[in-house]
Structure formats: structure tokens, C-alpha cells
Amino acid sequence: MKNDNLMKRFLAAEWSSLLILSLVMMAAMTIITPRFLNFDNQAILTRSLAPLLIVAFAQAIVIGIGQMNLAVGAIGGMVAVFFGGMMEAWGFPIPVAIAIGFACGVAAGALNGAIIAFSGINGFIVTLATLSIFKGLNLGVTKSIPFYEMPDALVWFGEARFGPFAAILIVPVICVVALAWFLKYNIYGRQILAVGGNAHAAELAGISNNRVTILAHTISGALAGVAGMLSVARLGVGQPTIGGDWLLASFAAPVIGGAILLGGHIPILGTVLGVLVIILIENLLVLYGVDPQYNEFFVGALILAAVGFNHWRSLRAEARLKEGKA
């Protein structure tokens, strides 16, 4: 009886289908290519997983208030080269560079949020504009030349692994746990979800929509910055192109995970699994020696499948609700 109930609850959870999907994928890949379970491959997998996880949440938090942040990649890239530059050109110690880089991400996000809140201009347009502003700053200052001389400690951190897990995975784990706590137990985290769920009701309850907008974008900018710096550690190079290909995945993971663009809901587990599925596809292609660029197609198809699935599920739930009432 109790098991039955547990099973039902598991299946009712929005992330259950994703978990099954990723488990099936992993099982299939293990059978087809035993190399999949190889620690080297696992380390590659978790290493590419790490920055993307943070990127996905940088987007998810803004989706949570019903907006978008097209500039996640641009902020990530800008912070990444700034981070690299501080260490190579100015010889800053790593902790100082991290602190300044983090502050830079926070400032960029806060700027986005403040412009949106105070001008009342649609967040899409604002972040589209700041996307090119940040990207222009990044490329203009570096002239598109990467910083190659990264401190040894950073390079070591980027390459180290514990068994199958890349060491850098620790950063997204901390970020995701902190964010999950924040959204569940912190009053400002609750306010973000409240505004996303019903902005008018939240305003009436004394929650300032403007402040929440700025807060969500600031967190988004901070996470994007962290993801940028983590990418530098992962690649061992402060590359200006970091962040250039984040846009699709940043939306794909939360949407696959069950986020709705209208806001009010940030699926933590769903987003994590969404990133995992995306990385698994990429990994599958790598193992087969297929150009990883094909990944694009599958991620796109996955988004469509996921939104289609969610749409179908909500239709079914609605139908069931009506039946129940009749």
C-alpha cells in the first residue's frame, strides 16, 4: 500500500519523466558504449555539466518572475575575460579576482534589473540591448584575444577530479543548494516566486515588484558571472567567446525541467535533470565521434518534445478535474 503511494507520488512529480529519461539514456549508452562508464568519460561529462548548471539557473531565476535574460552569455563572457585579465595582466591573486569578478556579475545583473524596473521597458528589449553592450565591452577591451596565462592553482582546479566527478562540480552543487534553500526558506526568495505567480497580488501584499525584478536580475547576473569564471577554470583560458553559446541551453534546461515562461515556478530538480539530459546528448555524440554541433538539433527537438509533453499533461489534468467535478 505504502509503496504504491510512493510510486504514485513519484510519477506525479514533474521531474519523474525526466529522471526516467536520463536513466534510460545512461543505461542505453552503457550498453551500447561501455566506454560511457569510463571514469575519464564521466569526468568529461561532469566537467561540461558544471558551468551549464549554473547558467541554467541564471536563466531560471529570471523566468521565475516571468521575464527573460538574453544577456546571461554576455555577462558570463564579460566576467570571464575580466577574471582572466585581472590574473594575467594585473597579477591579482585568485581570491581577489574571484571577488571582483563576482561583483562585476552582480553589477551587470543589477543594471539590467534597474533599467527594467525603473524604465518600464520590456525585459526582453533591455537584455537584448545589454547583451550587445556587454559583448561589445568584452570584445572591445580584449580585442578578442584570449588570456592564456592562468594561475596553476586555477588550472589544477579545472582539471582535478575525484573518481568520476570533476572537482569543479562542487561550485554548481553549492550554487544550486544555496538557491534551492533561498527559494524555499528565504523571505526574498519567496517574494520572487510570489511576484512570478501573481504580480498584482504580490504588490497588494506589500511586495515591491520593482525590487524583486532587480533582485532576480542581480542573482541572474551573479550566477552568470560565476559560470563565466568556472568556464575559465574548466578551459584553463580566459576566452572572450565564453558564453557565446549559452542562450539555447539556458532556456532549454528550465523549460525541459517544467518551468513556465509566465513565471511563478522554478523547478530545481527539473532544471538539474534538464541540464543532465542536454549534456548526455552531447556526450553521446562525442562518444560516437559525431560533430557536437549536431547537439543543437537534439536540444531544439527536446524543447519541443518537453513543451508538447507538458501541454498534453496539463490538458489531461484539466480534463480529469472536469470529470471529477461532474
Place this chain on the structure above:
Amino acid sequence: MPPRPDAVNLNELLARIAKSAGLALIVGVLILIFVYGAQGFTSKFNLFNLTRNLSVAAVVGFGMMVVLALGHMNLALGSTALASVMIMGWVMKVAALPVPVAVGCGLAVGSLLGLLNGWLIVKTKLHSFIITLATASMFLGLVLIMFPGGPISDLPREFTGISKTRYFGWVSGMLLITLVAGVVLAVMYRFTTLGRQMLATGANPDAAELSGIPVSRAILLAHTLSGFLAALAGVMFTARQGSALLSTGEDWLLASFLAPLLGGTLLAGGYVSVVGAFLGAMLVGILQNGLVLIGVPDFWVEFVLGLTLLITVSLDRLRNVLAARRGN
């Protein structure tokens, strides 16, 4: 005083003109600055190049504008263009069919992909952003799978010649294509049932539906048109490059939104300005061209474009707020 319902309100007419006039003035000032400040700006070669780039950019902007009219977006504009030109290149080069047939195939592919976007949006009732984000990467991925050999180069001279025609020695012949597209669009929005239906759908889809407008049809057609315009821009771009490149459409996202938004088209739907979108494309094109000529590195141009978008939209917003305050 008896109302005179048929009298066209002079103020409104002026406001309508003023909307584009402001942008035209900025473009004019910019031209003056570069004519005097940027060496080589007025050279025939540079002007030819400028008008050539501008005509492509304007069509890209039109492609976004027609879905913005609905309050939608088309993030797949770039990859639609890519798919169209690759197939056109294949038909032209590998299948060796006549150029007009190949171009026709390219435009048909674009329209079909646009139709697919529209169909998905109508069927799932989901936000066009997420649908076209997904299809954008699917189209791109499909092209990469279908064309592992990379770009298709050495396209026939008959085709590339489109981009080489020039009038008065400095006006690109492609500008003519753009102007025709613009006039057709302007006529559509101003003088046809279909255009009016699209705008009504964009301004208030529920009211449009309850007024007996075939809303789904309007959405399907607008997205098809968007796909067609994307393909047209791709064809023009390819004619200039001489080869069907895999990088086609890669960096169109900003440009496609810039032109219509600078021109006053609303993101929320229900209002478009074809002249505005053209002027917006002009502003972007001239800015890019002039800045490079006066020695601003390429990298900073994007920075300036982002800033331009932000400032223009803010000014527009400010004007509306002030107007509302006066209204009270």
C-alpha cells in the same frame, strides 16, 4: 460643436509622421557627420557597399517586423535563412538546375519553415519565443547534418550578379528588391484585409477572435511571410558572398530586432511601421559603416548598437510617459 467624424485629425497625422521623422532626422544628422567626419564615406565603392548591406539588413528587419505585428517573435529567422540558402545552393550547384528555380526553391523552403513555426504556435498555444528558439536550433542542426561538406561555393555568375548591379555607380541593385518588399508590406498593412487582420490579432487576439477574424490563419500567414522574408534576406546575402555559407544568419538576432524596434514597431504587437523599420536598418547600417571608417574597432560597434537600442527605446518610453502626463 457638432463632431466631424470624417475629418482626419491633423494632430494625429502629424504625430504619425513625426514618429518616423524623428528617426529620419537622426539618420540625416548621422549621414552629415560621416560625410564630413569619415574619410571615404562618400566614395562610390563605400556607398555601394553600404547600400548593399543595408538592403539585406532591412529585409531581415522586415522578417521580424511581420511577426512583431502579431506580438510574436521569430528567433529562427537566421537558421531559416541558412536552411533556405543551403538548399538553394544545392539545387543551383549540385542539381545544376536553372538559377530562378533554385532561388524559388530557397524561398519556398523559407516559407515552409515559417509555416511550420506558425503551425506549432497555433497548435500548442505556447509563446512564440520558446517555439522559435527550439526550431531555430533544429533547423541549424538539420542543416549541419544535411551538409557535412560545409559551404557551397562558386555559385553561378548569373546568380551572384544580382549583388553586383548598381545604379548611378553607387546604389546597389539589391536596394530595389528591398524597396519592393517594403512597398508590398506597407500596402499589405495599410490597404488589405489580411494586413488589418494581422494587426488586430496582434493588438488584442481575444477581441479579434470574437470579431470573427480568422486569428489562426493570420498567425500562420504572418509566420510564413516571416520565413519567406528570412529566405529572401538569405538569398541576397548569399548573392553578395558568392557562396552559400554555413554562417548565414548566425548573427542576425540583434539586427533583426533592432531595425523594427528602432522604427517604432511595438514588441507587444498591433502596430508596425515599414518606413520606420527601413530607417532603423539605415541607422544601423550607416552607424556600422561610418564607425569602422572613422577607425572604431569592429568590436565596439556592437556596443554602440546595443546602446542605441536602449537609448531609443528609453526616449520613446519617456515621450509616452510625458504625453500621458499631459493628457491628465
Place this chain on the structure above:
Amino acid sequence: MTDVALKIENATKRFPGVLALDHAALELRPGEVHALLGENGAGKSTLIKIITGVHEPTEGTVWVDGEEVTFKSPHDAMDAGIGAVHQERNLIPRFTVAENIMLEAVPTKRGQVDYAEMRRQAEYWLSELDLDIDPDLPVQRLSVAQMQLLEIARALSLKSRVLLLDEPTASITEHEVQVLFSFLRKLKAQGVAILFVSHKLEEVFEICDRVTVLRDGKNACTNVPISDLNRDGVVAHMVGRDNALSDLGHRAPVDAPTKLELKDVSTRIGHSNVNLHAKKGEVLGFYGLVGAGRSELARALIGADKITGGQVLIDGKEAKISSVQDALRKYQMGYVSEDRKGDGLILAHSVADNIGVTIWHKIAKFGGFVTDTMQRKSVRGFVDRLEVKTPSLQQTLGNLSGGNQQKVSVAKWLAAETEILIIDEPTVGVDIRTKGYLHKLIWEVAEAGVTVLVISSDMPEIVAVADRLIVMNEMQVVGDLPNSRDYDEMSQKIMQSIVGASDLKESA
């Protein structure tokens, strides 16, 4: 402590082109339930918005506990101890019941949200209201009635000394109403001042102590003890019968073939076995409480929602309507929405475009070409005939007053030359002059042979305008009454139909 909890004097609110509230006054004492009554558009919602800090009055003063206050935002009002339950739901769908109740004052412990304490406090308020709702349930899984009661629980949790309830019983069952009332009595005893806004006079007489009635933005009566009034007196204050509706004159009963007939129609929304018919040139009135399913039936009829069973006959032949386009083009059927801003009109577009929208396909030449001049030529007659006050046909519709907007939404269907016209709440939010005008227009249109279906929650209006009345309750037709146009007689009969139907349901 003074003996006046809330006092408003000279409250005036001017919107561009409309005087929504004209020197209105109201006084609330601790421990009373005070009814605020008035027809749609009388200024109730504007007054409520001033009390709750949504609007700042153009003129006028508000006192709370004898102290003059100005509310800049809803939160100011809340801080002053004014709790409100609005008509639209102000809940966060994915949050739990407990968190929604405690949204303004989330309990925390060491910087963390204290869910246990939140639950404990929420349970207290739920038990106070005698509500059997699981505090851990997400709000989106509740019924509409539960949500309503939840909002009251929330307003109370703020320890409000003034509680404003805007149509709290509109969508809850009789039993739930009694639960609510017994709770309101308890609050009264505790000295809470309650402002009760409702359309249902029975409830007002049951629970309220004093009454204030608004009409056309002015006080028709102010702070009158309920014992000094009877039902007729209240209605007289609300409609001001002497000036409102008596000049419509007489209309002979219609003797014409049946135009529209519904046989055992059921819909996806939940209507079942709806049977009715309307003759050519007849004005058929639809009365019912909010949620009776009148607008929903209209939407299904014009193809905006699905009809799942039965037959719709037009001119004696079965009509297949699968979209609004079908309804308009095949059967010349039109629907004037009650929600002008939402789905009735395109406020951002011009007057001409809003009227022309239904006829573009007709006036177009060469397979789809319509110029502004052609459009103006086609719509000008209707603008003139309906006396729409607009500086030009190209004027943005959103700039016109509510009354003129309503004229435009009728004009667009007249332009479409409909044979069956459904008008949903024809006079909501329009001034009294326009109201009389629209009533006359409905008759004129019917005189010309159009079958007009009028949906209205305004009983005096429906009694004055309709030739015959269909009474609906809970998605069913519960009465089909010939209209004698005698208000007292008809209002009795209508209420009997509704009450009789509910009784039948109870006993079943």
C-alpha cells in the same frame, strides 16, 4: 477610540472624460456591517479603490479612527488597518494555503521562513472561519469558493479593523454563505467594521446594519439604518426609477416566425439541456446571478466555445457553427462582449478600425483591398447614427469615454448587419444618458427585424428592455417568462424561478 472607524467625505474621482465619483460620502462604525450598494457603473468600485489606496481621489478626505489619512498605495491602506477582499483573486497559485494566508506577514526564525509557525497560524485562521481546507494544499487545487474564503481568512489575519468585502458571495454556495455570515457576526461582536458590497439584496437585509447607495457617482442615500428601508426603497435608491427607465414607452408583443432555437443544448463548460427560442425581431432578456452561465452560453452559441450536445436551429435549419467566423459570415450572428477592454474592443486601434473589423471582408475590393477612405465611408453612418462623440474616425478608441466605447462595440455589429445580436451587459460602466440611449437603440434594432438577446445582471434594465425573459441558474434555464414590464411582479417571478430551482436541487 472614536466611534467612527472609517469616514469619507466629498470623495470625487475624475478620469479623462468621466466623472466616476461625485462628492460621495460614507461612514463606517466599529461593529457594524455596512452595505454599499449601487448598479454597475454607479461608482462603487471607484469608491472601493479609493478606500483601498488603489486610486487617489481627485478631491475629498478620508479619516481612519478620526485621523485624516492619504493613501498613496494599497499598502498604505493595509497599514492603516483596512483589509480588502477584491473580486479578482489575489492569490499565488502555486503557494500553499498557509503561505497565501500569511503572505503579508511571513513568520521567520533566524532569517528562515518558519513553515511550522506559518502552518500553525494559518490553521488558527482557518479554524476561526470554520474552514476545512488542508493548509498544505497548493491554492491552484482549490475551488473558487474556497479561494474566496481563503482571501477573507487572509484579510482577517492582518487584524484589520476595517474589512472590505467586494461581492464576497458571488461564487459561493448557500451553505458557505451562512458560514461566512456567522463569521461576520462574530467579527462584528469583536468591533470590526465591515463594508459589504453586494448585488444580492436578501443578503444585505440579512446581515447589514446600515446602507449607503450610490447612483451615477453620487450618494442616493447615506448611512441609512436598514430598519428604515424596505426592499423597494433600496431598489428605488439604486435605480432612481423616476428618471431612469420609464420613458422607453410601449412595445407590442412580437408575432413573427422563430429565428433561433436551442434544443437540449449542452456545452463543454457545463450547460445541460438548454431549451429556448427567440423570434425574429424579438428582444429576449437573459437574467441570472453571476456564474449562472449566461455569457458562457452566448460564447458557445457564436462558436467561441464548444457545443457538445443538442441542436441549434436558425430559421428552422440546423446550424453548424465551429468558429466566430462561421457565426458572423454564415448566420449573421454577433456578440457584444461585456468585457470591452478584454475581448470586446481593440482600444489601441482607431474608432474606424474597431467598427470596420467585422466588415473588412465585405467592403474589400479586388480580393482583399481596403483603404481608410473606403472604411470611413462604410462606418461613418454608424458613428453618426449612434452619436459617438469622437474628434475623428481615426481617433484611438482608448481615448474615448466608456459610454462612447460601448456605442462603438454595438456599432461594429450593426455595421455587420447581424440578424441575431447578443448584447452582454449593454450598459456596464456607461453614463445614465447613454444608458437610456442604448435601451432605445435595442428596441430600434429589434424593430428592424433583428433578434436581440440581451444579457444583463441589472434587473430593472432587463425588465424594461426585454419582451420575454429567460432566467438562468447554475448553467441551466430555470424560467422562461413573458415580461409584463411591471418591475415588482417580474422581480418576484424571477427570484421565484431562481429560488425554486435551488430548492429543487436541495431536496433532490
